[in-house]
Amino acid sequence: MPEPEIIDIRRLASLLDDPDEGVAVSAMAELLNRENELGEIPAELQESSSPLMRRRIHQLQTALTMIRRRRHLNLLLESEDIDFLDALMQIHLQWFDRDSEVILQRKIKDFHAGLQKHTCSNLRDIGNAFAACGIIAAPPTTLKAELYCLGSMLDEKCGATPLWCGMICAMYKDLPLQTVRYQGRFGIISDTGMLIPENNWCTLPLPDSENLEFWPLKNLLRMAAVTLFSSAVNSDSFRYILTISQVLTGSCNGEALSLLPYPYNPELSPED
Numbered sequence: 001m002p003e004p005e006i007i008d009i010r011r012l013a014s015l016l017d018d019p020d021e022g023v024a025v026s027a028m029a030e031l032l033n034r035e036n037e038l039g040e041i042p043a044e045l046q047e048s049s050s051p052l053m054r055r056r057i058h059q060l061q062t063a064l065t066m067i068r069r070r071r072h073l074n075l076l077l078e079s080e081d082i083d084f085l086d087a088l089m090q091i092h093l094q095w096f097d098r099d100s101e102v103i104l105q106r107k108i109k110d111f112h113a114g115l116q117k118h119t120c121s122n123l124r125d126i127g128n129a130f131a132a133c134g135i136i137a138a139p140p141t142t143l144k145a146e147l148y149c150l151g152s153m154l155d156e157k158c159g160a161t162p163l164w165c166g167m168i169c170a171m172y173k174d175l176p177l178q179t180v181r182y183q184g185r186f187g188i189i190s191d192t193g194m195l196i197p198e199n200n201w202c203t204l205p206l207p208d209s210e211n212l213e214f215w216p217l218k219n220l221l222r223m224a225a226v227t228l229f230s231s232a233v234n235s236d237s238f239r240y241i242l243t244i245s246q247v248l249t250g251s252c253n254g255e256a257l258s259l260l261p262y263p264y265n266p267e268l269s270p271e272d
Contacts, residue, residue, distance in 0.1 A: 009037045013045060016056040028060055035064060069093050070243060074250045077222055084170035087221045088150040088163065094244055095149050095228055107154045112171070123177070123190040126168055127201035137161040137197030140186065140223070145231040148224040160227075161197050162186045166220040168195075179220060181213040222248075 012034075015027035031038065042064075045057045073090040076082060089104045118129035136158040138147050146152035153159030165179040165188050177188050188195045189212065193203045225248055232240035 009034060010041060013038075013041050016045070016060065017048070017050050017053040019052070024056055028056065028063070031060060032063055032067065035067070038064075066097060066243070069097075070247045073225075073247050077218065077225065077247070078250075080218070082217050082221065084166050084217050084221070085150075088167070088224070091221065091224050091228065092149040092151050094225075094247060095145055095240065096151060099151060104151055107151055111154050115171075120172065122175070123188065123193055123195050124203045126172065126188075127195045127197075127203055130164070130168075130197070131201040133157065135159075135164065135197075135201070137164050137201070139198060140227070143227065143231055143234055145228055148227050148231075160224070162215065162220050163224060164197050165215075166217050169217065179215045179217070181215060182207060182211060186215070 009031075012027055012030055016024050016031075018024050018027070042057055042061050045053055046061075048054055048057070069090060073087065073094065076087040076090060085108060089101055089108075092104060093099060093101070114133055115129050118125065118132060120126045120129050134157050138144075138158060138160055140160050140162050142160070146156070147158065147160040148163060150163075153163065162179065165186050168188055169177045169179055176191055180187055180189050180194070182194065182196075185196060185198055187197065189206060191206075193206050195201065195203050225244060229241065229244040229248065232244055
Protein backbone atom coordinates (compact mmCIF):
# COMPACT_ATOMS: atom_id res chain seq x y z
CA MET A 1 0.00 0.00 0.00
CA PRO A 2 1.46 3.45 -0.92
CA GLU A 3 2.77 5.65 1.82
CA PRO A 4 0.25 8.32 3.04
CA GLU A 5 2.46 11.22 1.94
CA ILE A 6 2.71 9.77 -1.60
CA ILE A 7 -1.09 9.58 -1.82
CA ASP A 8 -1.27 13.16 -0.58
CA ILE A 9 1.16 14.52 -3.15
CA ARG A 10 -0.64 12.69 -5.95
CA ARG A 11 -3.96 14.12 -4.88
CA LEU A 12 -2.38 17.54 -4.80
CA ALA A 13 -0.97 17.04 -8.30
CA SER A 14 -4.40 15.95 -9.55
CA LEU A 15 -5.70 19.45 -8.71
CA LEU A 16 -3.65 20.82 -11.59
CA ASP A 17 -6.41 19.51 -13.81
CA ASP A 18 -9.03 21.57 -11.98
CA PRO A 19 -10.81 24.05 -14.33
CA ASP A 20 -10.71 26.64 -11.54
CA GLU A 21 -7.49 28.56 -12.17
CA GLY A 22 -7.25 29.61 -8.52
CA VAL A 23 -7.32 26.00 -7.32
CA ALA A 24 -4.63 25.01 -9.83
CA VAL A 25 -2.39 27.96 -8.93
CA SER A 26 -2.62 27.14 -5.22
CA ALA A 27 -1.86 23.48 -5.92
CA MET A 28 1.14 24.40 -8.07
CA ALA A 29 2.54 26.68 -5.38
CA GLU A 30 2.28 23.87 -2.81
CA LEU A 31 3.85 21.37 -5.20
CA LEU A 32 6.80 23.71 -5.74
CA ASN A 33 7.22 23.95 -1.96
CA ARG A 34 7.28 20.15 -1.79
CA GLU A 35 9.70 19.66 -4.65
CA ASN A 36 11.55 16.82 -2.96
CA GLU A 37 8.37 14.73 -2.75
CA LEU A 38 7.45 14.95 -6.44
CA GLY A 39 9.60 12.10 -7.72
CA GLU A 40 8.42 10.89 -11.14
CA ILE A 41 4.92 12.34 -10.80
CA PRO A 42 5.48 15.28 -13.23
CA ALA A 43 6.89 12.95 -15.89
CA GLU A 44 3.95 10.58 -15.46
CA LEU A 45 1.34 13.33 -15.67
CA GLN A 46 3.02 14.78 -18.75
CA GLU A 47 1.53 11.75 -20.53
CA SER A 48 -1.99 12.58 -19.32
CA SER A 49 -4.87 12.50 -21.82
CA SER A 50 -6.01 15.88 -20.46
CA PRO A 51 -4.59 18.86 -22.43
CA LEU A 52 -5.15 21.09 -19.38
CA MET A 53 -3.14 18.75 -17.15
CA ARG A 54 -0.31 18.55 -19.70
CA ARG A 55 -0.17 22.35 -20.00
CA ARG A 56 -0.04 22.88 -16.25
CA ILE A 57 2.50 20.12 -15.72
CA HIS A 58 4.66 21.85 -18.33
CA GLN A 59 4.29 25.09 -16.34
CA LEU A 60 5.23 23.23 -13.15
CA GLN A 61 8.32 21.69 -14.76
CA THR A 62 9.39 25.08 -16.16
CA ALA A 63 9.04 26.66 -12.73
CA LEU A 64 11.06 23.82 -11.17
CA THR A 65 13.81 24.31 -13.76
CA MET A 66 13.99 28.02 -12.96
CA ILE A 67 14.15 27.36 -9.21
CA ARG A 68 16.91 24.78 -9.64
CA ARG A 69 18.90 27.11 -11.86
CA ARG A 70 18.67 29.88 -9.28
CA ARG A 71 19.68 27.50 -6.52
CA HIS A 72 22.62 26.18 -8.56
CA LEU A 73 23.85 29.69 -9.37
CA ASN A 74 23.58 30.77 -5.74
CA LEU A 75 25.77 27.82 -4.74
CA LEU A 76 28.28 28.71 -7.46
CA LEU A 77 28.44 32.32 -6.26
CA GLU A 78 29.11 31.14 -2.71
CA SER A 79 31.66 28.48 -3.65
CA GLU A 80 35.41 28.96 -3.37
CA ASP A 81 36.07 26.38 -6.10
CA ILE A 82 34.30 27.92 -9.10
CA ASP A 83 33.69 26.61 -12.58
CA PHE A 84 33.70 30.08 -14.10
CA LEU A 85 32.19 29.18 -17.48
CA ASP A 86 29.44 27.12 -15.86
CA ALA A 87 28.61 30.06 -13.60
CA LEU A 88 28.55 32.43 -16.59
CA MET A 89 26.11 30.06 -18.31
CA GLN A 90 23.87 30.09 -15.26
CA ILE A 91 23.97 33.90 -15.10
CA HIS A 92 23.00 34.04 -18.78
CA LEU A 93 20.07 31.69 -18.12
CA GLN A 94 18.71 34.02 -15.44
CA TRP A 95 18.19 36.67 -18.12
CA PHE A 96 17.59 34.57 -21.23
CA ASP A 97 15.64 31.86 -19.41
CA ARG A 98 14.34 30.20 -22.58
CA ASP A 99 17.86 29.36 -23.74
CA SER A 100 19.40 25.99 -22.96
CA GLU A 101 22.71 24.89 -21.51
CA VAL A 102 23.25 22.68 -24.57
CA ILE A 103 23.16 25.71 -26.89
CA LEU A 104 25.48 27.69 -24.62
CA GLN A 105 27.94 24.80 -24.39
CA ARG A 106 27.98 24.60 -28.19
CA LYS A 107 28.75 28.32 -28.40
CA ILE A 108 31.61 27.92 -25.93
CA LYS A 109 32.98 25.02 -27.97
CA ASP A 110 32.85 27.09 -31.16
CA PHE A 111 34.52 30.00 -29.39
CA HIS A 112 37.32 27.71 -28.23
CA ALA A 113 37.72 26.37 -31.75
CA GLY A 114 38.20 29.87 -33.10
CA LEU A 115 40.87 30.67 -30.53
CA GLN A 116 42.71 27.40 -31.16
CA LYS A 117 43.61 28.68 -34.62
CA HIS A 118 46.02 31.01 -32.84
CA THR A 119 49.03 30.31 -30.65
CA CYS A 120 48.23 31.24 -27.06
CA SER A 121 51.32 30.33 -25.08
CA ASN A 122 51.62 33.64 -23.23
CA LEU A 123 49.65 36.77 -22.37
CA ARG A 124 50.70 38.66 -25.50
CA ASP A 125 49.62 35.74 -27.69
CA ILE A 126 46.23 35.64 -25.96
CA GLY A 127 45.72 39.37 -26.52
CA ASN A 128 46.64 39.00 -30.19
CA ALA A 129 44.25 36.06 -30.58
CA PHE A 130 41.32 37.95 -29.04
CA ALA A 131 42.07 41.00 -31.17
CA ALA A 132 42.30 38.84 -34.32
CA CYS A 133 38.93 37.28 -33.49
CA GLY A 134 37.39 40.75 -33.27
CA ILE A 135 36.50 40.53 -29.58
CA ILE A 136 35.38 43.88 -28.13
CA ALA A 137 35.85 44.62 -24.43
CA ALA A 138 33.29 47.08 -23.09
CA PRO A 139 33.86 49.06 -19.88
CA PRO A 140 31.95 47.69 -16.87
CA THR A 141 30.29 51.07 -16.37
CA THR A 142 27.98 50.29 -19.31
CA LEU A 143 24.68 49.17 -17.77
CA LYS A 144 23.61 46.77 -20.50
CA ALA A 145 22.54 43.24 -19.54
CA GLU A 146 23.72 41.64 -22.80
CA LEU A 147 27.32 42.55 -21.97
CA TYR A 148 27.12 40.22 -18.94
CA CYS A 149 25.31 37.30 -20.60
CA LEU A 150 27.64 34.65 -22.02
CA GLY A 151 25.58 33.75 -25.08
CA SER A 152 25.26 37.38 -26.16
CA MET A 153 28.96 37.96 -25.52
CA LEU A 154 29.91 35.08 -27.80
CA ASP A 155 27.32 35.91 -30.48
CA GLU A 156 28.16 39.60 -30.70
CA LYS A 157 31.86 39.23 -29.80
CA CYS A 158 31.28 42.02 -27.32
CA GLY A 159 31.14 41.80 -23.56
CA ALA A 160 32.08 43.44 -20.29
CA THR A 161 35.84 43.62 -19.78
CA PRO A 162 35.92 41.92 -16.35
CA LEU A 163 34.11 38.87 -17.73
CA TRP A 164 36.51 38.51 -20.66
CA CYS A 165 39.33 38.71 -18.09
CA GLY A 166 37.75 36.00 -15.96
CA MET A 167 37.13 33.81 -19.00
CA ILE A 168 40.76 34.07 -20.06
CA CYS A 169 41.96 33.12 -16.57
CA ALA A 170 39.56 30.16 -16.58
CA MET A 171 40.43 29.01 -20.11
CA TYR A 172 44.22 29.19 -19.74
CA LYS A 173 44.66 27.63 -16.32
CA ASP A 174 48.17 26.42 -17.14
CA LEU A 175 49.38 30.02 -17.24
CA PRO A 176 49.89 32.09 -14.05
CA LEU A 177 47.11 34.60 -14.82
CA GLN A 178 45.11 36.82 -12.46
CA THR A 179 42.41 39.42 -13.03
CA VAL A 180 43.20 42.85 -11.62
CA ARG A 181 42.01 46.41 -11.78
CA TYR A 182 44.67 49.00 -12.50
CA GLN A 183 44.03 52.74 -12.69
CA GLY A 184 40.28 52.12 -12.96
CA ARG A 185 40.48 49.52 -15.75
CA PHE A 186 40.30 45.73 -15.58
CA GLY A 187 43.16 43.67 -16.95
CA ILE A 188 45.08 40.42 -16.61
CA ILE A 189 48.56 40.01 -15.25
CA SER A 190 51.11 37.25 -15.65
CA ASP A 191 54.70 36.95 -14.45
CA THR A 192 55.92 39.19 -17.26
CA GLY A 193 53.27 41.76 -18.11
CA MET A 194 49.68 43.00 -18.06
CA LEU A 195 46.98 42.72 -20.71
CA ILE A 196 44.45 45.57 -21.00
CA PRO A 197 41.46 44.40 -23.08
CA GLU A 198 39.97 47.90 -23.43
CA ASN A 199 43.28 49.09 -24.91
CA ASN A 200 42.79 46.96 -28.03
CA TRP A 201 44.13 43.90 -26.18
CA CYS A 202 47.59 45.42 -25.82
CA THR A 203 50.12 44.25 -23.24
CA LEU A 204 52.04 46.57 -20.93
CA PRO A 205 54.95 46.10 -18.54
CA LEU A 206 53.92 44.62 -15.20
CA PRO A 207 53.19 47.48 -12.74
CA ASP A 208 54.07 47.43 -9.06
CA SER A 209 51.81 45.09 -7.12
CA GLU A 210 50.81 47.80 -4.63
CA ASN A 211 49.04 49.59 -7.51
CA LEU A 212 46.98 46.52 -8.40
CA GLU A 213 43.56 45.56 -7.07
CA PHE A 214 43.16 41.79 -7.36
CA TRP A 215 39.75 40.37 -8.35
CA PRO A 216 39.04 36.67 -7.65
CA LEU A 217 36.75 34.91 -10.12
CA LYS A 218 34.05 34.70 -7.46
CA ASN A 219 33.94 38.49 -7.19
CA LEU A 220 33.70 38.89 -10.96
CA LEU A 221 30.67 36.60 -11.01
CA ARG A 222 28.94 38.46 -8.20
CA MET A 223 29.65 41.71 -10.04
CA ALA A 224 27.93 40.27 -13.12
CA ALA A 225 24.89 39.16 -11.12
CA VAL A 226 24.60 42.50 -9.34
CA THR A 227 24.89 44.33 -12.66
CA LEU A 228 22.06 42.23 -14.08
CA PHE A 229 19.99 43.12 -11.03
CA SER A 230 20.77 46.81 -11.58
CA SER A 231 19.83 46.47 -15.24
CA ALA A 232 16.52 44.88 -14.23
CA VAL A 233 15.79 47.76 -11.84
CA ASN A 234 16.77 50.26 -14.52
CA SER A 235 14.31 48.68 -16.97
CA ASP A 236 11.65 48.14 -14.25
CA SER A 237 11.51 44.42 -15.04
CA PHE A 238 9.59 42.88 -12.14
CA ARG A 239 10.36 39.26 -13.06
CA TYR A 240 14.12 39.74 -13.33
CA ILE A 241 14.27 41.91 -10.22
CA LEU A 242 12.63 39.14 -8.22
CA THR A 243 14.52 36.17 -9.66
CA ILE A 244 18.00 37.72 -9.62
CA SER A 245 17.53 39.06 -6.10
CA GLN A 246 16.63 35.50 -5.08
CA VAL A 247 19.91 34.27 -6.56
CA LEU A 248 21.90 36.91 -4.70
CA THR A 249 20.21 36.26 -1.36
CA GLY A 250 19.83 32.48 -1.63
CA SER A 251 16.04 32.69 -1.42
CA CYS A 252 15.26 30.69 -4.53
CA ASN A 253 11.73 29.31 -4.08
CA GLY A 254 9.74 32.31 -5.24
CA GLU A 255 8.63 33.88 -1.98
CA ALA A 256 8.41 37.64 -1.58
CA LEU A 257 11.61 39.23 -0.32
CA SER A 258 11.34 41.69 2.54
CA LEU A 259 14.40 43.60 1.37
CA LEU A 260 12.62 44.77 -1.81
CA PRO A 261 10.40 47.87 -1.80
CA TYR A 262 6.87 48.10 -3.18
CA PRO A 263 5.81 47.04 -5.83
CA TYR A 264 8.53 44.36 -6.05
CA ASN A 265 7.59 43.05 -2.62
CA PRO A 266 3.84 42.37 -2.93
CA GLU A 267 3.48 42.16 0.87
CA LEU A 268 4.02 45.92 1.09
CA SER A 269 1.68 48.78 0.26
CA PRO A 270 2.65 52.00 -1.58
CA GLU A 271 2.79 53.84 1.77
CA ASP A 272 5.39 51.45 3.27
